[in-house]
Amino acid sequence: MRPRLQFVHLLCTAAGFLVLARLSAGTLHAAALTQATPTVRVPEQATVRTGPGTVYDRVVTLSAGASAPAIGRSESGEWIQIAFDQAPGGRGWVYAPAVELDPGALDDLPVVLTPPTPTLPPLPAGQSALNTSAPVATRLPTFTPAPEITRPGFSNTETGGGAFPSMLVILALFAVGVFGGVMAFVRRNV
Numbered sequence: 001m002r003p004r005l006q007f008v009h010l011l012c013t014a015a016g017f018l019v020l021a022r023l024s025a026g027t028l029h030a031a032a033l034t035q036a037t038p039t040v041r042v043p044e045q046a047t048v049r050t051g052p053g054t055v056y057d058r059v060v061t062l063s064a065g066a067s068a069p070a071i072g073r074s075e076s077g078e079w080i081q082i083a084f085d086q087a088p089g090g091r092g093w094v095y096a097p098a099v100e101l102d103p104g105a106l107d108d109l110p111v112v113l114t115p116p117t118p119t120l121p122p123l124p125a126g127q128s129a130l131n132t133s134a135p136v137a138t139r140l141p142t143f144t145p146a147p148e149i150t151r152p153g154f155s156n157t158e159t160g161g162g163a164f165p166s167m168l169v170i171l172a173l174f175a176v177g178v179f180g181g182v183m184a185f186v187r188r189n190v
Contacts, residue, residue, distance in 0.1 A: 038070045038105035048092035051115045052079030059087045072112030
């Protein structure tokens with residue numbers, strides 16, 4: 001029993017030295033040792049879908065406070081793939097702005113290939129995907145010209161005599177005003 005224990009101790013020591021050597025060489029990151037899986041937390045509500053986009057089917061809506069392990073992200077980083085038992089294949093997608101993730105954890109997630117977009121199920125023989133109902137006659141709009149725009153114009157209408165010139169009234173009032181001003185000045189100084 002003693003030789004077996006020595007062998008295990010020697011094996012663990014060798015593994016420790018190997019890990020230290022890779023850490024010092026920069027080929028193994030300290031984050032890889034801890035291997036903590038980031039967790040997605042739902043602050044309000046988030047929809048789990050079968051793929052990264054709204055064209056994919058809805059699986060379920062997660063309520064506030066729910067959480068799930070994040071296992072990947074879309075190439076753009078807008079969608080996060082989560083481990084979710086109710087989704088097909090045990091994986092679902094949530095919209096990244098709708099969930100909370102530890103700062104910097106999104107960049108650490110691996111980019112996951114996008115699944116193919118869903119296709120329509122095949123139709124039975126003899127049916128078409130297009131609506132083949134009888135055409136309905138529609139009334140086409142008719143052209144109605146806009147009403148003609150009349151432009152205002154100014155014309156010089158001359159009075160042909162017999163009219164009292166309005167300039168004469170203006171000059172008479174001006175003369176009365178000047179006379180009143182002179183009289184007021186004279187009375188003050190006297």
